[in-house]
Amino acid sequence: MNLALFALAVGAFGIGVTEFVIMGLLLDISQDLGVSIALAGLLISGYAIGVVIGAPCLTMLTRRWPRKKILIGLMIIFTLGNLACAIAPTYALLMIARILTAFAHGTFFGVGSVVATSVVAPNKRASAIALMFTGLTVATILGVPLGTWIGQILGWRATFWVVTAVGAIAIVVLSVFLPKQTVVADTSAHWKTELQAIARRSVFLGLLTTALGYAGVFAVFTYIAPILTQISGFPKSEVSAILLLFGLGLAGGNLLGGKLADKQLLPAVIKTFFLLAVVLSLMGFAAHNKVLAILFVGLLGASAFATVAPLQMWVLEKAAGGGLELASSLNIAAFNLGNALGAGLGGMIIDHGPGLNALCWIAAVLPLIGIVIILFDRRLNHEYASRMV
Numbered sequence: 576m577n578l579a580l581f582a583l584a585v586g587a588f589g590i591g592v593t594e595f596v597i598m599g600l601l602l603d604i605s606q607d608l609g610v611s612i613a614l615a616g617l618l619i620s621g622y623a624i625g626v627v628i629g630a631p632c633l634t635m636l637t638r639r640w641p642r643k644k645i646l647i648g649l650m651i652i653f654t655l656g657n658l659a660c661a662i663a664p665t666y667a668l669l670m671i672a673r674i675l676t677a678f679a680h681g682t683f684f685g686v687g688s689v690v691a692t693s694v695v696a697p698n699k700r701a702s703a704i705a706l707m708f709t710g711l712t713v714a715t716i717l718g719v720p721l722g723t724w725i726g727q728i729l730g731w732r733a734t735f736w737v738v739t740a741v742g743a744i745a746i747v748v749l750s751v752f753l754p755k756q757t758v759v760a761d762t763s764a765h766w767k768t769e770l771q772a773i774a775r776r777s778v779f780l781g782l783l784t785t786a787l788g789y790a791g792v793f794a795v796f797t798y799i800a801p802i803l804t805q806i807s808g809f810p811k812s813e814v815s816a817i818l819l820l821f822g823l824g825l826a827g828g829n830l831l832g833g834k835l836a837d838k839q840l841l842p843a844v845i846k847t848f849f850l851l852a853v854v855l856s857l858m859g860f861a862a863h864n865k866v867l868a869i870l871f872v873g874l875l876g877a878s879a880f881a882t883v884a885p886l887q888m889w890v891l892e893k894a895a896g897g898g899l900e901l902a903s904s905l906n907i908a909a910f911n912l913g914n915a916l917g918a919g920l921g922g923m924i925i926d927h928g929p930g931l932n933a934l935c936w937i938a939a940v941l942p943l944i945g946i947v948i949i950l951f952d953r954r955l956n957h958e959y960a961s962r963m964v
Contacts, residue, residue: 579694580706582752583687586650587710589745590680592718593657593738594622595711597673599723599815600731601800607731608666613922616797618673623915625674630681630908634901637682643753645686647746649679654742661735681911684708685904688887690753698837700891705833705884712829712880716822723815777893778902780952782909784945785886788848789913791855791941792879794921795934796821797914799872805931807868817872824876832881836888843885845949851878852942859935883910917941 597604597618605615637645656676663669684707691707692700718741726734795802803809803817835843854874861867890906891899917938925931 577694577703577706578752579754580691580703582749583646583691583707584710584713585748585752586646586683586687586745587707588714588718589650589710589738589741590653590683591711591714592722592741593653593660593676593735594680595714595719596722596726596734596738597622598797598799599719599818600726600734601798602804602811603726603731604669608669610666611926612798612801613926614666616918616922618670619793619797620915620918621670622673622677622680623911623913623918625677626680626911627908627915628674629678630685630904630911631901633678633682634685634904638900641755642686642690643749643755646683646690646753647749649683650742650746650749652676653679653683654739654746657735657739657742661732661739677911681904681907684907686900688891688903688907689900692891701836701840701884701888702830702833704887705829708829708880708883709826712822712826714822716819716826719822720815720819723818727812727815775893777952777956778890780948781886781890781893782905784844784848784948785890785906785909786913786916787941787945787948788851788882788886789879789910790917790920791851791913791938792875793914793917794924794938794941795855795858795917796875796879797918798921798925798931798934801925801931802862802934803868803872806862807865809865809868817869820869820873821876824873824878825880828877828879828881829883831877833884835881836885840885840888840892841949841953844882844889845946847878847881847885848942848946848949851882852939852946854878855935855939855942859933859939862932862935886910 601612601615604610604618605612608615633649637648653676656672656679659672659675660669663672687707688704691703695703722734722737725737799818799821800811800814803814804811809817832843832847835846854871855878858871858875861871887903887906890902893902920937921934924934924937
């Protein structure tokens with residue numbers, strides 16, 4: 576692997592652990608801090624909101640910095656935020672610490688995606704993004720199950736102490752392996768030009784599509800532990816092992832999405848969204864059978880991450896000509912806005928709607944709406960091109 580991509584993947588690993596591990600700790604946190612499962616789930620929404628706020632703000636504030644300096648600085652923020660999570664005595668302070676940690680997330684992946692596409696051949700750009708996001712897949716394969724196990728044995732705070740150590744290691748790796756010559760910031764574009772680029776209709780619709788797709792994913796995945804224990808009938812001690820299959824699914828789906836997007840970008844976005852909708856809808860039935868539930872946890876991971884590289888490349892192409900880093904960071908923010916919306920929607924369905932059993936079926940509607948938006952944008956682009964002929 577290209578050393579720059581390796582360094583980015585290590586940073587992605589650290590961020591991925593802290594983002595996803597809390598799903599397996601919801602029951603422990605809710606019991607320890609005396610809050611409901613739905614309220615504990617809002618810690619995921621809070622993190623996602625931190626990404627949404629931090630991505631555009633930090634990207635614009637650091638737009639003239641060397642990219643290596645940006646990425647290392649963001650990892651320092653990430654590490655300090657996890658330290659604050661480990662020592663937070665109350666739910667409110669834990670929420671604040673989660674939001675602080677999340678500030679680094681969007682800009683790291685936004686700037687990192689641009690760096691990744693700049694160090695490979697043009698026909699390998701989506702695969703390069705997928706390789707960087709391999710850090711997230713390894714985080715879910717190894718980091719999340721291990722972090723969940725540590726939290727269940729030693730307490731959930733121990734998990735955040737371990738993630739703090741991972742952040743420190745990532746800082747070192749980025750410092751050593753991220754070459755300066757591949758990360759010189761582009762300062763030629765005026766900030767108004769960047770804002771105009773991301774204000775394009777196609778960019779906005781791309782961001783909206785990303786948010787809808789991941790709202791569907793996280794409406795279900797946020798509450799995967801309750802689904803597995805209360806519907807499928809697994810004991811809490813087996814949740815971490817089942818989450819390992821979700822991570823394996825992420826790894827396969829991530830690489831598949833990158834290869835599909837390198838061949839034909841728009842069809843890749845549509846196909847992966849349709850696959851996600853099918854998996855979510857069928858999971859509503861599969862959750863009632865232990866064997867099928869395990870299978871569909873893996874399929875959920877594969878279908879969710881198959882969309883990542885195509886969506887990221889789609890937004891980068893729509894923003895070509897200016898504002899690449901800002902558009903890239905905003906798309907990461909859109910992923911996490913979807914996370915927040917999905918977690919909130921899931922909590923509403925559980926507490927005030929048809930309940931946990933209906934979660935998967937309602938979630939499946941969201942990526943289908945995303946496909947409609949994609950086709951709508953394509954039609955508008957064709958009509959515009961026809962008028963220009």
